[in-house]
Amino acid sequence: MSLRSWQLGLLLALSGSLVSGWEMPLRAQESEVGQPAALELTQTATVQVTAVRLEPTEAGFRVILETAGGELAAPTIQTTGNALIADIPNATLALPEGEPWQQVSPSDEIALISVSDLGDGQVRVAITGVEAPPTAEVQAAAQGLVFSVLPGMADTAAAEEAIQIVVSATRTEAAIADVPRSVTVIEREQIDQQTQVSRGLGDILGQLVPGLAPSTGSSSQFGQSLRGRNTLVLIDGVPQTPSRNVFRNFEIVDPSAIERIEVIQGPTAIYGDGATGGVINIITRTAPAEGTVARTRLGLSTDFADVSGSLGGTVEQYLGGRLDDSDYAFTLSYDHSGGFFDALGDRIPPDPNDQGGLADTDTFNVLGKIGVDFAENQRLQLTVNHYNAVQTTSFTTDPSVADVPGRQRSRAIPGLDLDTPQTNRNTVLSLDYTHSDVLGGDLQGQLYYRDYLTRFVPFDARDFASLGSVIFQSEVDSTEYGGRLQFNTPLANEGALSLLWGADYNNERTSQPINIFDPAAFDASGGLTFRRIGESLWVPPLNQSSLGLFAQLNWEISDRVALLGGVRHERVGLTVDDFTTLAGNAVQGGDLAYDATLFNLGGVVDLSDDISLFANFAQGFSLADVGLVLRNAPAGFSVNTLRPEAQRVNHYELGLRGSWPRLQASLAGFYNTSELGTTFTAPGEILRAPERVYGVEATVDARLSDTWLLGGTASWAAGEIDRGNTGTYTPLDGFRIPPLKLTAYVENQTTPGWSNRLQAIYSGSRDVFADEAVFGQRAVSSYFTMDYISALAVGPGTLEIGIANLLNSDYFPVVSQLQPSEVSNAAGRGRFLRIGYSFEW
Numbered sequence: 001m002s003l004r005s006w007q008l009g010l011l012l013a014l015s016g017s018l019v020s021g022w023e024m025p026l027r028a029q030e031s032e033v034g035q036p037a038a039l040e041l042t043q044t045a046t047v048q049v050t051a052v053r054l055e056p057t058e059a060g061f062r063v064i065l066e067t068a069g070g071e072l073a074a075p076t077i078q079t080t081g082n083a084l085i086a087d088i089p090n091a092t093l094a095l096p097e098g099e100p101w102q103q104v105s106p107s108d109e110i111a112l113i114s115v116s117d118l119g120d121g122q123v124r125v126a127i128t129g130v131e132a133p134p135t136a137e138v139q140a141a142a143q144g145l146v147f148s149v150l151p152g153m154a155d156t157a158a159a160e161e162a163i164q165i166v167v168s169a170t171r172t173e174a175a176i177a178d179v180p181r182s183v184t185v186i187e188r189e190q191i192d193q194q195t196q197v198s199r200g201l202g203d204i205l206g207q208l209v210p211g212l213a214p215s216t217g218s219s220s221q222f223g224q225s226l227r228g229r230n231t232l233v234l235i236d237g238v239p240q241t242p243s244r245n246v247f248r249n250f251e252i253v254d255p256s257a258i259e260r261i262e263v264i265q266g267p268t269a270i271y272g273d274g275a276t277g278g279v280i281n282i283i284t285r286t287a288p289a290e291g292t293v294a295r296t297r298l299g300l301s302t303d304f305a306d307v308s309g310s311l312g313g314t315v316e317q318y319l320g321g322r323l324d325d326s327d328y329a330f331t332l333s334y335d336h337s338g339g340f341f342d343a344l345g346d347r348i349p350p351d352p353n354d355q356g357g358l359a360d361t362d363t364f365n366v367l368g369k370i371g372v373d374f375a376e377n378q379r380l381q382l383t384v385n386h387y388n389a390v391q392t393t394s395f396t397t398d399p400s401v402a403d404v405p406g407r408q409r410s411r412a413i414p415g416l417d418l419d420t421p422q423t424n425r426n427t428v429l430s431l432d433y434t435h436s437d438v439l440g441g442d443l444q445g446q447l448y449y450r451d452y453l454t455r456f457v458p459f460d461a462r463d464f465a466s467l468g469s470v471i472f473q474s475e476v477d478s479t480e481y482g483g484r485l486q487f488n489t490p491l492a493n494e495g496a497l498s499l500l501w502g503a504d505y506n507n508e509r510t511s512q513p514i515n516i517f518d519p520a521a522f523d524a525s526g527g528l529t530f531r532r533i534g535e536s537l538w539v540p541p542l543n544q545s546s547l548g549l550f551a552q553l554n555w556e557i558s559d560r561v562a563l564l565g566g567v568r569h570e571r572v573g574l575t576v577d578d579f580t581t582l583a584g585n586a587v588q589g590g591d592l593a594y595d596a597t598l599f600n601l602g603g604v605v606d607l608s609d610d611i612s613l614f615a616n617f618a619q620g621f622s623l624a625d626v627g628l629v630l631r632n633a634p635a636g637f638s639v640n641t642l643r644p645e646a647q648r649v650n651h652y653e654l655g656l657r658g659s660w661p662r663l664q665a666s667l668a669g670f671y672n673t674s675e676l677g678t679t680f681t682a683p684g685e686i687l688r689a690p691e692r693v694y695g696v697e698a699t700v701d702a703r704l705s706d707t708w709l710l711g712g713t714a715s716w717a718a719g720e721i722d723r724g725n726t727g728t729y730t731p732l733d734g735f736r737i738p739p740l741k742l743t744a745y746v747e748n749q750t751t752p753g754w755s756n757r758l759q760a761i762y763s764g765s766r767d768v769f770a771d772e773a774v775f776g777q778r779a780v781s782s783y784f785t786m787d788y789i790s791a792l793a794v795g796p797g798t799l800e801i802g803i804a805n806l807l808n809s810d811y812f813p814v815v816s817q818l819q820p821s822e823v824s825n826a827a828g829r830g831r832f833l834r835i836g837y838s839f840e841w
Helices: 003-019 153-164 188-194 203-208 398-403 519-524 626-630 814-819
Strands: 047-056 061-069 074-081 083-089 091-093 100-104 110-117 122-129 135-141 143-149 182-187 231-235 260-266 278-284 290-304 313-323 326-337 362-377 379-390 395-397 412-413 425-439 441-455 471-492 497-516 534-558 561-576 590-606 611-622 647-660 664-676 691-701 706-719 741-751 754-763 785-793 797-804 832-840
Touching: 047 110, 047 412, 061 110, 061 122, 061 135, 074 785, 074 797, 083 135, 091 110, 091 122, 122 143, 182 188, 182 203, 188 260, 203 754, 326 471, 412 626, 497 519, 534 626, 561 626
Parallel strands: 047 091, 231 278
Antiparallel strands: 047 061, 061 143, 074 083, 083 122, 100 110, 110 122, 135 143, 182 260, 260 278, 290 313, 290 832, 313 326, 326 362, 362 379, 379 425, 395 412, 425 441, 441 471, 471 497, 497 534, 534 561, 561 590, 590 611, 611 647, 647 664, 664 691, 691 706, 706 741, 741 754, 754 785, 785 797, 797 832
């Protein structure tokens, strides 16, 4: 049986069972949430539709369904893509010509109207818009139903909305077309679509964001750089990248709680420290525009290689609404992922690359957001998000693969006995205040608090004297609080010239404690049993505070020219107490002080109504990971001997953007340099050496017809480092510089209620190193994977089907190929299935 036949059969079976026994209203009109209207009159006898007529009106047209006798029940109405779908129960199609009725392109705004018999006593009316779904009011007639149809009016509005708000780019609302740098915005609909194949945020971003390295396939972001450098991750503007950066900043919030993701490619200092590669601002779910919305989403997932061993499930619930001057949004989600299996059918170790896995993990997320408009121009909003992911597995990595000659893939073995499993826990609270009439402009204030913990897999360090020659498991504990205050003040020309100015404050306390395990129990079990016998500190508490002052001038010189420029001054203080390393070395604490003043200047010129040219110079900065140095410090080391200079990155970018009714495209080139690097080496030392990174990125999205979409991205980067500070540059390691990345998709609205998408990602090869024995300098081979995503309107909701790695490619993620240890050479996941159902009520 073909895939399409299987889906159509499932569609018919499910639609019949879901609508069976429903009582429908006499009069139904599509609500904002696509709910069935309230009950007014029931209809149980099957009624024949004997004629269909189309009549024009001043604003649209009417679709009239006539019957030989009897009244049709009111339909359930929902929107899927650009299609408005009405399913009428207890009805059958009996047209004289004996065929389904359809009208192609009855107007410029409507692509197709069809009336068809689904069988099992159900008739479907589908009206597909060209750029947006139409609206319809349904009225009962003496013998039939009348659909009063209005074309979708959101084609222009939707295009504008997709580029309107980019809060993280300039810290104010701005259209992407007015931002002089590369920006990617991922909307809620795209997040829903991508989670049909993966719930990992690293997977979603790797597929959709040009310049971001492909996913690592684990809970670690290590090796998934943005334009060859580190990213600053935010949730609703609250920083999520701790000073002891362990690259787990993508596993801090569940996709079900995300409304939108804004990615700023390239260094920036607009939010302070850490954004040398760019900013990823995760914006949590918001209340609906009006009314109340409740949405439920259920799902199952499994690998084709081992259904029982990989079975997982997902439950999501969203509830949002408005009451007078207040609004609310709540999400609750639970996800259980089973084991992961590669293309050969072998179980992938749950901790690939020793960085933390996503397999055998239970994830719980709860978001609460309450807002009050307590005056005409003032608003207060409280947001709380709690995320907790615990890996509940009985498998671990087999250490014996390291004894086999040649390059081996890591493998999993059962029997793990560990009471302190891998964990990612993140709690964020923020209180936001806005006032739209202060000094003639806007005021925004925020107070926030964050509590974060991530725990790693155990590590046998008995061969490493610098690590105390013990078996241990580390975790990073971080708490921080802070605030932001900013003003957007018009200066002249009715807002054409405005000044954004304000201050940020942050205080963070971070440490890295460890659990120490019994070596005798470990050896007796063959490396499976971890019995805790003590605790210690790998990195002592680091108390870091920062204060940033900034000003940003926005000048719209004319309708076609805009300039943006600003300055930020940051002062950072770091305090460390005396402590003893795992190797027993006494280290003297102390105080460090950093400061940096950074500038940016950019402009946008509209070459025509459709094409714009942008250019910018921006500086970003990053502090070296002091904890990484301190945990391996020699005896007699003093904190005060560290160099306090921050890494300053000078970034240059030039690009073109084009936006036509059926085509959007962009092309950008960038080059950046830094005199003091923050690259770390395998023993844990910071390499303070000059670096340069450069590359090219391109995007294209095209609507070939009313039912076909296609597009893709291309990202290429290169980078060098002057390790000896002699003027001789050699390539940066593969954890920093990914190979060529190409993504592509093709999407088809196959029927008004059925959409299908194929998407692919290609990661190229990179072999630029003379000595592959150096950490991160192994040659990387190319790989290609493809995903299939399908959504079918069934009953009151949507049936979702996703098949990841459709071709079952046997590949190794880039980060696996770079690992020198065979134990960490984990294969990528083979073909797997996610199937779900979502509906609003």
